[in-house]
Amino acid sequence: SQTIHQWPATLVQPVGSPLSLECTVEGTSNPNLYWYRQAAGRGLQLLFYSVGIGQISSEVPQNLSASRPQDRQFILSSKKLLLSDSSFYLCAWSVDPNTGELFFGEGSRLTVL
């Protein structure tokens, strides 16, 4: 069966520090991968999606970036965190993009101080 792992689950970082959140999918190949952000009490915001290795589409301009170095690995990064980057970050994957059925990880809660 397919599983998605996301880490770290919780992260506290100072302003201006770098960020790296990792996501891996097991049990499938060539998944579509996504990074979402969810601020407290608000809906999800799509940040990046990828349909293949090295292929990244950005939905919202910001100081975050994403990379897909391997087929089942998706990384969310920042060179310098802002206070406004504090949020709940979710990785997701899908096999068939036509169904719109996404499988989400458990999320990473980032607090920037």
Place this chain on the structure above:
Amino acid sequence: DAKTTQPTSMDCAEGRAANLPCNHSTISGNEYVYWYRQIHSQGPQYIIHGLKNNETNEMASLIITEDRKSSTLILPHATLRDTAVYYCIVRFYNQGGKLIFGQGTELSVKP
């Protein structure tokens, strides 16, 4: 993408049916209706989706009106574990899995 409108919150008694409405009056003919839910501090979970016909699976039923301008998600026998935020989403076929989540409905199932 078509916009959706959902009530902010709803209550339901345990064991009763929970009926969650969603308005999507500007939906186009090729857009599907999807429902997800999110339990507090967890990732969202896919529930069901449909285009025109009513759909049913092991989790819920989806009723779409004939004009497709609204839909209702039905949890036939709500349990305390169904307490979550429920999101109604519309999207075109073949959008690479892109989903735009709104504010959703916070369902509280009470004993």
